[in-house]
Amino acid sequence: MSDPRPLSRVRFLPETVHKRDIFSETLLGHLAGRADLPVVRRKLDGMPRYARPIAGWLARREARGAGDRGPPGADPRGCAP
Numbered sequence: 728m729s730d731p732r733p734l735s736r737v738r739f740l741p742e743t744v745h746k747r748d749i750f751s752e753t754l755l756g757h758l759a760g761r762a763d764l765p766v767v768r769r770k771l772d773g774m775p776r777y778a779r780p781i782a783g784w785l786a787r788r789e790a791r792g793a794g795d796r797g798p799p800g801a802d803p804r805g806c807a808p
Contacts, residue, residue: 739768750782
């Protein structure tokens, strides 16, 4: 049985850290109850205050560039809660 909540409200379960630096942490995982749907999450909350403007800019730039990739029906932003 699938979860009736929107995908943006389903819990993210991390599996692998792809990158961690001063600007962000990028994780690969899946959504609870949807192990068949891989999701990439970029966390911007653990960075120093002075790095936030550039980190936000980099994240938006990357999201725009990823808009044409991914499996059909996938969120091109790679977002998860």
